Amino acid sequence: MKKLNLFFLSFSQSVFSSIILIILLSVALISVQDVIGQYRYITHSRYIIENEYLENSDYFMIDLESLPVEPDKRFENTKSIREKISSFDGVDGIAYSQSGTGNYRSSIVNIKIYNEYMEKAFGKELSEGKWFEEADSSSNIPNVVVTGAIFDDIPVGSDISIKLNDGVSQKVHIIGKIGYPWYAADYSTISDDVSTKNFLIQSNQVIFDDTDWVYELLNKSSDIKSLSFSYFVLYNNNCTEEQKTAVRDYMETVGTYASYDTILENTENDIHEELIKSLITPIFLLIIATIMLISISTLNTYKKLKEHSIYYLCGCSRKKSFAYLFAEISFVAIAATIINIIYVFTTMSQLMSGNMGYGKCIIDYNNILFSMIYCIITIVITVILPFIVYKKNTPLEIYRRNHND
Amino acid sequence: MKTLKLAFSRIFTYFSENKMIFILYLIGTISCIFMMIYYYGNTLTYKTGINDDEVSFKLYEIEFLDPVDITAETLEKLKDFEESYGIQDIILYSVLDENGNDTIEPEYIIEYEEDGRRIVRSVTYDGSPGYRLSYPGATNSIILTSYINNNNNVFYNPKSNTFTSEQLHQNVLVAPKGKSEDLKIQGQDFEIIRNESVPYYVIPIEKYFDSKIRTTKMQICISERFSKNMVFRYGDFLKNLFKGLYPDNTGIKFYLPDAFYGQEDFAVQQEFALIIAIFMVSIISFMFLLKYLIDSNRRENSILMMVGAKRKHIVAMNFIENLVLMLISTFIAIALHALLYNDVISKANLYENITYSVQDYAIIAIISIGISIIVQIPFMIAYWFKNIRKLKEESR
Numbered sequence: 123m124k125k126l127n128l129f130f131l132s133f134s135q136s137v138f139s140s141i142i143l144i145i146l147l148s149v150a151l152i153s154v155q156d157v158i159g160q161y162r163y164i165t166h167s168r169y170i171i172e173n174e175y176l177e178n179s180d181y182f183m184i185d186l187e188s189l190p191v192e193p194d195k196r197f198e199n200t201k202s203i204r205e206k207i208s209s210f211d212g213v214d215g216i217a218y219s220q221s222g223t224g225n226y227r228s229s230i231v232n233i234k235i236y237n238e239y240m241e242k243a244f245g246k247e248l249s250e251g252k253w254f255e256e257a258d259s260s261s262n263i264p265n266v267v268v269t270g271a272i273f274d275d276i277p278v279g280s281d282i283s284i285k286l287n288d289g290v291s292q293k294v295h296i297i298g299k300i301g302y303p304w305y306a307a308d309y310s311t312i313s314d315d316v317s318t319k320n321f322l323i324q325s326n327q328v329i330f331d332d333t334d335w336v337y338e339l340l341n342k343s344s345d346i347k348s349l350s351f352s353y354f355v356l357y358n359n360n361c362t363e364e365q366k367t368a369v370r371d372y373m374e375t376v377g378t379y380a381s382y383d384t385i386l387e388n389t390e391n392d393i394h395e396e397l398i399k400s401l402i403t404p405i406f407l408l409i410i411a412t413i414m415l416i417s418i419s420t421l422n423t424y425k426k427l428k429e430h431s432i433y434y435l436c437g438c439s440r441k442k443s444f445a446y447l448f449a450e451i452s453f454v455a456i457a458a459t460i461i462n463i464i465y466v467f468t469t470m471s472q473l474m475s476g477n478m479g480y481g482k483c484i485i486d487y488n489n490i491l492f493s494m495i496y497c498i499i500t501i502v503i504t505v506i507l508p509f510i511v512y513k514k515n516t517p518l519e520i521y522r523r524n525h526n527d
Numbered sequence: 528m529k530t531l532k533l534a535f536s537r538i539f540t541y542f543s544e545n546k547m548i549f550i551l552y553l554i555g556t557i558s559c560i561f562m563m564i565y566y567y568g569n570t571l572t573y574k575t576g577i578n579d580d581e582v583s584f585k586l587y588e589i590e591f592l593d594p595v596d597i598t599a600e601t602l603e604k605l606k607d608f609e610e611s612y613g614i615q616d617i618i619l620y621s622v623l624d625e626n627g628n629d630t631i632e633p634e635y636i637i638e639y640e641e642d643g644r645r646i647v648r649s650v651t652y653d654g655s656p657g658y659r660l661s662y663p664g665a666t667n668s669i670i671l672t673s674y675i676n677n678n679n680n681v682f683y684n685p686k687s688n689t690f691t692s693e694q695l696h697q698n699v700l701v702a703p704k705g706k707s708e709d710l711k712i713q714g715q716d717f718e719i720i721r722n723e724s725v726p727y728y729v730i731p732i733e734k735y736f737d738s739k740i741r742t743t744k745m746q747i748c749i750s751e752r753f754s755k756n757m758v759f760r761y762g763d764f765l766k767n768l769f770k771g772l773y774p775d776n777t778g779i780k781f782y783l784p785d786a787f788y789g790q791e792d793f794a795v796q797q798e799f800a801l802i803i804a805i806f807m808v809s810i811i812s813f814m815f816l817l818k819y820l821i822d823s824n825r826r827e828n829s830i831l832m833m834v835g836a837k838r839k840h841i842v843a844m845n846f847i848e849n850l851v852l853m854l855i856s857t858f859i860a861i862a863l864h865a866l867l868y869n870d871v872i873s874k875a876n877l878y879e880n881i882t883y884s885v886q887d888y889a890i891i892a893i894i895s896i897g898i899s900i901i902v903q904i905p906f907m908i909a910y911w912f913k914n915i916r917k918l919k920e921e922s923r
Binding site: 136139142143145146185187188189199374375376377378395398399402403406407409410413414416417418420421424425507511 | 545547548551552554555558559562565566569570703704705706707721722724726801805808809811812813815816819877
């Protein structure tokens with residue numbers, strides 16, 4: 123208690139500068155966490171897209187201007203384009219999904235029907251259980267893969283009921299889960315410089331297999347539509363360059379495409395350019411905050427030398443005396459790290475409860491590791507100068523100097 | 528002068544008596560200013576130049592309520608301007624009916640009186656007076672365009688010339704994606720040569736004039752964006768030119784890119800505010816070091832007051848000391864930045880071609896010194912309320 127009192131008494135003398143430092147360090151750490159989260163998201167999306175099935179593919183995007191305005195005509199047009207692309211020599215298949223909406227635990231969930239190529243193309247998404255191909259499909263309850271905060275507590279192998287659009291409940295059997303951060307495939311991007319980060323979305327999703335009976339079952343009571351304006355076109359291994367050119371020429375007449383290599387190239391650019399740009403402010407804050415911490419700690423050591431010389435004369439060892447100084451110096455870095463850990467915990471609990479989304483960013487308990495490492499490094503760097511100052515000035519010298527004054 | 532000399536001698540005392548703190552103060556303030564210079568160049572929109580090539584800043588639009596014949600005279604007048612400032616390209620828009628003719632159907636014409644004059648005007652398809660291009664999807668109309676300079680890297684993807692030199696003299700057109708049927712324009716057959724991500728049909732300019740199609744809208748893209756004042760001057764030039772050429776057409780509308788400049792100004796203000804806020808918070812902590820240095824002179828200050836120095840003189844001297852120290856830090860930071868710029872710092876820039884002018888360095892110097900003055904106000908106020916006895920006591 124005495125030691126704690128001594129610490130707080132000493133800390134109260136530099137409370138204003140310490141508060142400013144804690145605020146600055148916390149803001150810097152939180153903004154760095156955000157950039158780290160973005161980096162982790164991009165690399166995660168690259169991990170999902172980099173696979174043997176997509177290696178030989180193009181991402182095709184229909185030109186929406188070229189489509190009729192009427193919904194039925196639009197539907198027919200997109201279907202005929204898809205069929206036309208599928209019919210080209212060298213095309214193995216099209217990885218596309220059909221979408222609708224449903225309801226589970228009073229929350230809206232996206233219903234997706236993956237075709238077999240979609241399952242292969244985004245196979246790496248699955249973190250638990252298995253995909254439809256490996257599952258037992260003899261039951262009359264449809265197999266599903268789920269993702270999202272709402273399904274987080276439901277184990278693989280459970281049966282749940284999803285409400286479809288007309289209020290009818292449909293029992294489904296969970297065979298697999300896309301775990302946290304719950305990023306599932308998304309084709310909504312239509313852009314000139316599409317990169318892997320555009321292919322994932324964080325939402326509550328129930329994914330069905332594309333079999334006739336499941337489609338009919340869902341189509342009865344849901345609004346499942348095949349309005350896919352963009353998708354991956356997968357070429358077979360024997361596809362020649364001429365065959366590819368023919369497909370690409372056609373795609374150019376009705377839309378645009380991005381090759382697999384272009385997508386990966388754009389992803390590298392995203393990592394190098396965009397992330398570095400978003401790093402300026404956090405790095406600026408972090409450098410300044412660290413220099414500040416070193417300066418203020420050294421200043422405080424200077425200010426406290428007189429008091430510590432008295433402690434020494436009263437019997438406090440030099441080791442113990444420096445331990446008090448060390449505690450004061452570390453306090454700011456530790457406090458900022460604790461604030462950062464609280465931020466990560468709060469964000470995580472909000473994400474887990476489904477109250478918030480953290481788009482295009484991955485934040486989890488691993489982020490705490492960064493805060494800890496930063497805290498340790500900062501304390502080590504910060505303590506060097508005060509230690510030199512403390513070592514250079516012996517208590518007796520300080521006492522004599524002050525006594526003579 | 529005497530006060531300045533005294534301030535300098537006291538700064539020297541700070542250095543000789545508290546070397547470590549003095550050096551830490553200098554390192555801290557220099558690094559703050561140094562980082563601010565880097566931050567200034569790499570975040571402010573007008574320094575990074577990210578908007579310099581943005582077409583929206585270079586596009587001037589003229590809409591004609593009643594379609595007009597763009598004549599050689601109009602182009603000559605515009606070319607006069609091109610010689611002085613440079614026009615990258617001009618795009619002409621026309622609305623044709625489903626048969627490819629620019630005749631306005633009788634049901635789309637209304638007559639009314641305005642200010643005692645009888646006005647004949649085309650109408651939008653919902654029956655109200657207005658611009659036909661506003662509702663391109665409302666009928667089976669065809670929107671036709673043509674580039675004066677063959678799309679000189681300005682509009683739409685791909686950013687290259689639209690037609691080859693041979694095609695420029697042929698009845699050919701580029702169609703939007705998904706359109707595969709050839710067109711008849713003003714009775715002549717035009718063949719689709721390719722589909723592109725353009726929202727409208729495009730034909731060569733020679734054929735556009737040959738077909739005598741009337742123009743509904745015109746977009747001028749200048750080579751390099753103007754200053755804000757020049758935008759309005761060019762706007763006035765266009766207004767005078769077109770109102771002079773078509774005095775009977777009361778429905779000419781001009782759209783300048785001034786709104787984008789406004790948005791950019793707002794963004795720059797926000798970026799500036801962020802830089803200032805971050806710098807202010809950063810510099811406050813280093814003021815604690817300065818306060819320590821100044822406090823170490825309390826005994827001297829109390830003696831000065833005892834021999835007749837007024838409190839305002841002491842505060843003024845402290846103020847001058849801070850100002851001089853900040854000037855030294857600013858000067859060193861700017862000098863270091865300028866010296867290391869080509870070999871080191873330019874390589875760490877996030878955007879290419881960032882250059883720092885004397886004016887930029889002056890702005891940074893003013894900001895850093897101004898902020899240091901603001902930040903030291905609370906410290907000066909605290910000092911103002913200290914009397915001789917308090918100073919003497921604290922110095923022990």
